[in-house]
Amino acid sequence: MKPLKIVVLAKQVPDTRNVGPDAMKPDGTVNRGILPTIFNPDDLHALEFALQVKDKLPGTQVIILTMGPKRAADIVREGYYRGADYGMMVSDRRFGGADTLATSYTLAMTIKKIGDVDMVLAGVQAIDGDTAQTGPQTAEKIDFPQVTYIEELIELGENDITVKRRLDKGVEIVKSPIPVLMTVNGTFDKCRSRNVKKLLKYKHARTNTELSREEDFIKELVEQRPYLHIPEWNVEDIKAEISKIGLAGSPTKVNKVESIVMKVSEAKVLDDSQDSIDLMVGELINAHVIG
Amino acid sequence: MEGNVFVFCETDNGKVVDISLELLSSGKKLAGKLNCDLEAIVIGNNISDIALQISKYGVDTIHLADDSRLDPYQTLPFSKIVSSILDKHQPQIVLFGASSIGRDLAPRVASTLQCGLTADCTRLEIGDHFERKTKVEYKDLLLAIRPAFGGSIMATIVNWDMPPQMATVREGVMKKEVYDENYKSKIVNIAVSKIIRTEDFVIEVLERHIELSKVNLKESPIIISGGYGVGSKENFDLLYDLADMLGADVGGSRAAVDAGFLEHDRQIGQTGVTVRPKLYIACGISGAIQHTAGMDESAMIVSINKDPNAPINKLADYVIVGDINEVIPKIIKSFHKLAQ
Numbered sequence: 001m002k003p004l005k006i007v008v009l010a011k012q013v014p015d016t017r018n019v020g021p022d023a024m025k026p027d028g029t030v031n032r033g034i035l036p037t038i039f040n041p042d043d044l045h046a047l048e049f050a051l052q053v054k055d056k057l058p059g060t061q062v063i064i065l066t067m068g069p070k071r072a073a074d075i076v077r078e079g080y081y082r083g084a085d086y087g088m089m090v091s092d093r094r095f096g097g098a099d100t101l102a103t104s105y106t107l108a109m110t111i112k113k114i115g116d117v118d119m120v121l122a123g124v125q126a127i128d129g130d131t132a133q134t135g136p137q138t139a140e141k142i143d144f145p146q147v148t149y150i151e152e153l154i155e156l157g158e159n160d161i162t163v164k165r166r167l168d169k170g171v172e173i174v175k176s177p178i179p180v181l182m183t184v185n186g187t188f189d190k191c192r193s194r195n196v197k198k199l200l201k202y203k204h205a206r207t208n209t210e211l212s213r214e215e216d217f218i219k220e221l222v223e224q225r226p227y228l229h230i231p232e233w234n235v236e237d238i239k240a241e242i243s244k245i246g247l248a249g250s251p252t253k254v255n256k257v258e259s260i261v262m263k264v265s266e267a268k269v270l271d272d273s274q275d276s277i278d279l280m281v282g283e284l285i286n287a288h289v290i291g
Numbered sequence: 292m293e294g295n296v297f298v299f300c301e302t303d304n305g306k307v308v309d310i311s312l313e314l315l316s317s318g319k320k321l322a323g324k325l326n327c328d329l330e331a332i333v334i335g336n337n338i339s340d341i342a343l344q345i346s347k348y349g350v351d352t353i354h355l356a357d358d359s360r361l362d363p364y365q366t367l368p369f370s371k372i373v374s375s376i377l378d379k380h381q382p383q384i385v386l387f388g389a390s391s392i393g394r395d396l397a398p399r400v401a402s403t404l405q406c407g408l409t410a411d412c413t414r415l416e417i418g419d420h421f422e423r424k425t426k427v428e429y430k431d432l433l434l435a436i437r438p439a440f441g442g443s444i445m446a447t448i449v450n451w452d453m454p455p456q457m458a459t460v461r462e463g464v465m466k467k468e469v470y471d472e473n474y475k476s477k478i479v480n481i482a483v484s485k486i487i488r489t490e491d492f493v494i495e496v497l498e499r500h501i502e503l504s505k506v507n508l509k510e511s512p513i514i515i516s517g518g519y520g521v522g523s524k525e526n527f528d529l530l531y532d533l534a535d536m537l538g539a540d541v542g543g544s545r546a547a548v549d550a551g552f553l554e555h556d557r558q559i560g561q562t563g564v565t566v567r568p569k570l571y572i573a574c575g576i577s578g579a580i581q582h583t584a585g586m587d588e589s590a591m592i593v594s595i596n597k598d599p600n601a602p603i604n605k606l607a608d609y610v611i612v613g614d615i616n617e618v619i620p621k622i623i624k625s626f627h628k629l630a631q
Contacts, residue, residue, distance in 0.1 A: 016440050016581065104402060128440060130561065131410035133398035136366075140402035145493050146366055148395045162497065166555075167391040172363075173498040187555065251407030251453035255420050255434060258445045267594075267604055272613025274621050280593070280609050281625040289570045289591055290513065290537055291630040 001158055003059030004178070006050045007111055009122035009138070010043040010064055010079060012072040016127050037071070039078050042123020044191040046184040049153060050121050051083045051192060056156050061085045063114065067095065067106055070209045076230050080202035081194040088114075089207060092234040094246050100129075102249035104137035109238040111142055119161075120181040124149055132183070139181035147176050151187040207232040292431065292454060294383035295330050295352075296322040299373060300345060301364075301392050302335045307344050310388030313465040315348035317415055318386055324417045325383070325431060328352060331476075332376055334369055336362035342476050349470030356481040360492065363499055364392050367491040370399040375486045377404060382455045384433050386415075389459040397459050407450030408457040409435035413464045413565075420449045432456065438561065438584055463509050463565065508559065513539035513570045516559055516586070519546035520575025520596065521615060527552050529619045530574055536623055542566065544582045560585035574615045578603025595619070 014035040047064065054060040064079030064087040066072050076087035090110045098106065111117055120142070125132040132148070139146035152164035154173065162175045166185050176182075204221055207230045211219055222228045235245065243249060270276035285291040298318045300311040315331065322329040328351035333341050336359050345353065356372050373396065377385060385400075387393035389411045401408035414436035420429045432449045433456040439446045450456045508514060515534045517527055527541070534541050542559040543552060559566055560582040571589035576582060578594075578601055586592075587606055594607040595618050604610045611618050 014440075099407070100398065101401065101405070101407065129410075130439070131398075132394050133401070133408060133410055136395060136398035137402040140370075140399045146395070146399065147494065148366075149391060165391075170500045172496060172500070175495040175497055177493050186549070251405075251450045252409055252435075252448050253420075253450065254446055255449040256447040257439075258447075267607045267610045269599065269604075269610045269612065272611055272618050272621070274625065277611065277618065277621045278625045278629065280611070281622060282629050284570070284591075285626075285629055287591075290626070 001057055001156070003057050003061070004053060004118040005061050005063070005114075005116055006053060006119045006121060007063045007065050007114060007117050008043070008047050008050045008079070008084065009107060009120065009134070010047065010066050010075050011040040011123075011126045012037050012066065012068050012075045013040045013126050013128040014038075037074075039075055040123055040126045040128075042125055042127075042184060042186055044082075044123070045186060045188040046121040046123050046182075047079060047082060047084065048189050048191040049150065049182070049184045050119075052153050052189070053119070053156060053161075054083075063087065065090070065107070065110060065114075067091070067103065067110070070207065070232075073205075073207045073210055073230055073232075077202055077205050078194075080205060081199045082192060083195065083198065087205070088231040088233065090233045090238060091207075091209075094235050094242065097247035097250060098245060099250035099252045100131055100133035100137055101251055102245050102247075104134050104141055105244045105249060106238070106240060107134070107138045108141035109240045110233060111138070113233070113238050117142075118179050120144065120179075122181070122183050124183045124185050135181060135183035142181070144179050144181040145176055146181050146183070147174055148183045149185045150182050151185045202228070204228055205230050292383040292456075294381050294455065295328040296325065297330045297332060297377065297380070297382040297385045297455075299385070299387045299393065299396070300331050300333045300341075301388055301390060302333065302338060302341075302362075305335065305338055305340075307333070307341065308388070308390070309467065310390055310393075310460070310462040312345070312348060312467045313462070314386045314388060314460055315345060315350060316468045316470070317460070317465040318384070319349040319470050321384060321415060321417060321433070322349075327383070330354065330380070330382070332356075332373055334361050334372055336360075342478060346474050346476040347469045347472050349474055350476045352477045352479060354479045354481055356483050358483040360487075361483070363496055364396075365492065365494060365496070366395055366399060367493065368487045369396055370403065371487050371491060372481060372483065373400050374403040376481065377455060385455045385457045387457070387459045389461045393459050397457060401457055404455070406453045406455055406457055407448075408459070409437060409448040409450075410459050412437045412458045412460045415458065415460065415465075420451060422451070433458065461565070508540055508542050508557065508564050508566050511540040511566070512568050513537050513572075514542050514559070514566055514568045514586075514589075515539050515572045515574065516542040516544070516576060517547050517552065517574045517615075518544040518576030518582075519550055519552075520577065521547060521552060522575070524552045526616065529615065533572070533619050533623060536626060537570075539570075539572075544576050544579070546579075573603050573607070574619070576603050577601045578606065 064084040066075040155162040330352040334356040387397040416434040429451040435458040593609045
């Protein structure tokens with residue numbers, strides 16, 4: 001079997017999963033500014049999938065690709081620490097405001113520029129939007145078949161791959177030819193942790209934008225060790241049409257956003273004594289809620 | 292905008308599934324407001340009796356693609372057929388269920404047609420949109436309303452310039468209502484072989500194991516729900532004991548599911564099911580918005596938590612500050628004592 005060239009799509013997202021009390025404003029809405037940014041959880045599973053393919057097929061290249069603002073270079077470094085062979089970002093102000101259609105166009109143009117890609121992997125969805133659309137839309141644009149909601153890698157064949165998918169009710173085992181784009185579910189194996197050697201090797205990996213603000217010794221280091229240079233592609237690099245990117249290329253627009261205010265009700269706060277619990281259970285029975 | 296309202300109807304063993312019937316009802320209302328027809332797309336094998344199932348929801352035209360190769364669902368042939376029908380008829384609105392099929396199919400179709408798609412909507416309305424930049428008012432657009440950002444905001448999404456306006460809609464949020472028992476639909480048979488080719492069946496379905504969902508939390512009047520704070524799969528036994536006694540079902544937060552304490556189909560919240568029981572007992576759940584988005588409309592909420600400041604307590608009607616391992620046995624004891 002010949003080694004594969006795999007692109008893993010990864011997104012930097014605000015951590016919307018654990019919006020705790022400290023992220024709440026006094027009016028009950030969420031203060032987004034203080035949420036930390038993280039590697040989108042499903043995308044970590046996609047990276048693990050790619051690394052498992054590489055375990056089976058040594059020589060396989062795993063390329064981590066992220067689209068986002070300049071600070072998203074963190075995602076590329078994180079990919080390196082966990083075992084990616086190459087990383088790159090596509091970043092340009094003109095990509096801003098993109099919905100999933102414009103995003104998938106941008107990613108598809110980038111994948112075409114990378115060239116000769118055998119497999120594209122992405123998480124099922126990103127936690128800031130939960131749309132699950134970018135994967136299938138990218139597949140359509142690069143003319144790859146798609147397999148979504150993968151939770152197990154069953155077998156890697158000569159020119160095909162067999163996986164288990166999670167459906168609403170049950171599971172499906174499918175065999176797809178390669179090339180293919182697959183989206184990996186949160187139920188897939190957890191991503192392996194950072195490797196200490198790789199952490200030491202790649203911690204100074206930088207994009208040009210980052211380098212311009214760095215001290216001289218890091219600039220020199222990156223010059224001496226080209227693998228520390230993270231390519232940063234813009235609109236022209238991927239030959240994207242302006243009308244298909246960013247806000248202009250996005251059919252869906254926001255009409256209105258309402259913050260959800262947590263309802264404030266007068267809770268009866270009780271201790272855990274039998275008497276207190278009897279009081280509550282009695283009230284629930286009298287109100288015909290239970291019993 | 293010109294064109295009709297289209298609904299993609301999903302089938303399971305020849306039967307149109309609930310989410311699609313809900314969408315037909317919702318689509319009929321939208322079509323009524325827009326003064327246009329409701330059309331359905333049904334794809335499968337041996338489904339010529341489909342009109343009997345869906346005409347009564349007020350479907351004016353059924354586009355039927357019936358072919359032995361079209362069961363089970365496969366992305367490429369289905370997306371080609373749907374794209375071809377939509378391209379030909381230029382609808383203004385197209386709705387899909389936000390199921391594992393709808394969420395696989397709709398984005399592929401939207402990419403083919405270069406149109407907008409809004410995922411996982413919980414409400415659909417018709418309304419106007421004023422674009423501040425160009426000072427243009429767009430009339431009678433689809434307002435696709437969905438939770439976003441982990442459930443902390445509700446976003447209303449519009450698409451005025453790249454039709455059709457497409458959306459996937461969550462199951463259980465729209466009402467299924469028969470429009471007219473005697474309604475008649477026109478049937479259009481699709482010449483499947485003219486649209487799809489053998490190469491479209493590149494993905495081979497080797498095995499399909501449909502496990503009917505054992506739990507249906509959406510229908511449960513009482514839900515005992517556990518979070519990461521329950522601590523272990525074994526500790527969940529207590530929740531099942533309480534549920535057995537009260538005739539309730541057991542659910543949980545994403546954190547509890549991720550930790551392997553309970554099955555995925557019991558997950559409540561943004562990425563799980565949305566529930567509205569008459570009683571919701573939250574055990575060791577802190578109350579991340581991701582979770583509360585799926586249960587905050589419960590009629591009565593009891594929170595059992597060691598942390599008196601857990602965010603979920605703000606939603607609760609009763610808060611018991613304590614360890615579930617002590618509190619639940621006391622509730623069971625109390626119920627035996629007080630219930631007649």
